[in-house]
Amino acid sequence: MSLRDRKRARTRQALVDAAAELFRRQGYDRTTVADIAAAAEIGTRTFFSYFASKEELLFPESDARVQAVIAAIDSRTPAEGPAEVLLRALGTVPDTGDDLVGPLAALRLELIRTVPAVRGRALQIQFDAQQEIARRLAEAFADRIDRVRAAALTGAFVGAVTAALQVLLEDPGQPASPAELHAAVRAATDAALAPWLRPAG
Amino acid sequence: MSLRDRKRARTRQALVDAAAELFRRQGYDRTTVADIAAAAEIGTRTFFSYFASKEELLFPESDARVQAVIAAIDSRTPAEGPAEVLLRALGTVPDTGDDLVGPLAALRLELIRTVPAVRGRALQIQFDAQQEIARRLAEAFADRIDRVRAAALTGAFVGAVTAALQVLLEDPGQPASPAELHAAVRAATDAALAPWLRPAG
DNA sequence: ATGCAGATCTGCACTTACTGCAAATCTGCA
DNA sequence: TGCAGATTTGCAGTAAGTGCAGATCTGCAT
Numbered sequence: 001m002s003l004r005d006r007k008r009a010r011t012r013q014a015l016v017d018a019a020a021e022l023f024r025r026q027g028y029d030r031t032t033v034a035d036i037a038a039a040a041e042i043g044t045r046t047f048f049s050y051f052a053s054k055e056e057l058l059f060p061e062s063d064a065r066v067q068a069v070i071a072a073i074d075s076r077t078p079a080e081g082p083a084e085v086l087l088r089a090l091g092t093v094p095d096t097g098d099d100l101v102g103p104l105a106a107l108r109l110e111l112i113r114t115v116p117a118v119r120g121r122a123l124q125i126q127f128d129a130q131q132e133i134a135r136r137l138a139e140a141f142a143d144r145i146d147r148v149r150a151a152a153l154t155g156a157f158v159g160a161v162t163a164a165l166q167v168l169l170e171d172p173g174q175p176a177s178p179a180e181l182h183a184a185v186r187a188a189t190d191a192a193l194a195p196w197l198r199p200a201g
Numbered sequence: 202m203s204l205r206d207r208k209r210a211r212t213r214q215a216l217v218d219a220a221a222e223l224f225r226r227q228g229y230d231r232t233t234v235a236d237i238a239a240a241a242e243i244g245t246r247t248f249f250s251y252f253a254s255k256e257e258l259l260f261p262e263s264d265a266r267v268q269a270v271i272a273a274i275d276s277r278t279p280a281e282g283p284a285e286v287l288l289r290a291l292g293t294v295p296d297t298g299d300d301l302v303g304p305l306a307a308l309r310l311e312l313i314r315t316v317p318a319v320r321g322r323a324l325q326i327q328f329d330a331q332q333e334i335a336r337r338l339a340e341a342f343a344d345r346i347d348r349v350r351a352a353a354l355t356g357a358f359v360g361a362v363t364a365a366l367q368v369l370l371e372d373p374g375q376p377a378s379p380a381e382l383h384a385a386v387r388a389a390t391d392a393a394l395a396p397w398l399r400p401a402g
Numbered sequence: 403a404t405g406c407a408g409a410t411c412t413g414c415a416c417t418t419a420c421t422g423c424a425a426a427t428c429t430g431c432a
Numbered sequence: 433t434g435c436a437g438a439t440t441t442g443c444a445g446t447a448a449g450t451g452c453a454g455a456t457c458t459g460c461a462t
Binding site: 149 | 320321322325328331335350351352353354356358359364365389390392397
């Protein structure tokens, strides 16, 4: 990595850190982009050469999980049906320590719940991911399920994962360890997708 | 209806019509709220006493469909399972002639596809609807399915309907009649939810 | 008809996100 | 050391959205 790249990465991280700090302290809406840029010691205009918008700051590398699912689809065995592939994919998602349990995770979830703009962006990312997965699934299992069935299965999958996370994160007050969380999501999703497991193959 | 109410309704409609005209002619982004207000002959400031934002203009009465589904859940028979209820609800949604086939429908779908802000709002509405339906379903069938299963089923249902509409609206070039469209969506959704029909019961 | 109370409309000033442009600055490399 | 290309930054501008206060209008009782 050149000096340029290192510097850029450092500035980027500084922006995320500064923003997180400010969001936590004074809320999302009361924090302006100018505030964030000033805290990271760059010009306001320069902020937008790092992130296209204020919301974008909260969703870096958001397609890593989609890529993991696509990889799971591509590496399917002849014995697997579409539902099995999705459930297997659940075990391969990269828990980079920043997405569900990292320091930013709680803040991100809080902001998704409370700030419409952030919520909108999150939903857009989720929907795009869902569409992409459904498309790939329909292609990979073209001989077994049509586009609508693939969309239904993907919707069930995403809906189940989302709900499981919601249930698990809201109840105990204490966030479980990543491993426990993972296992619980897996169990709940597994049960929820049961109707798809054997009959469709 | 008092004169006040009639006047207000007329102004509201004038705003929608003016906006639709302008969006069609010069695109969403190149149409400012001031343009719309001027075309409807009201002050710019007044626009925001009719719609909270520019996007809101495109999504009036967006919860009519949710209400229809909730009504279907509430009027369930003991013989019906959750999937059956959802499929039955599909027959009771009000096709007010403005939602899928009306003059605004094509424009709305076009803007949802191309304008991120509109897309974001549409997804937010859809997601909220999905959550509400899942919640009601879990309550109504508390003895048969848990929250995660309810969310999975709802996700499958919404995903299937969305995909069916997408497939049907993109292919022929000619939009089918409301009745045909309805029947086709029903058939596709019916097939896609088949795994949920008998086993869960 | 008249006049009052409350609702509605509207202009004004303001904040904020975001963009285009051009000048200044910096980095990689010969 | 110096050049080419990339990055940074200030400036000016557009547009959405908000609070406020005064003007205007509607419903209703007299």
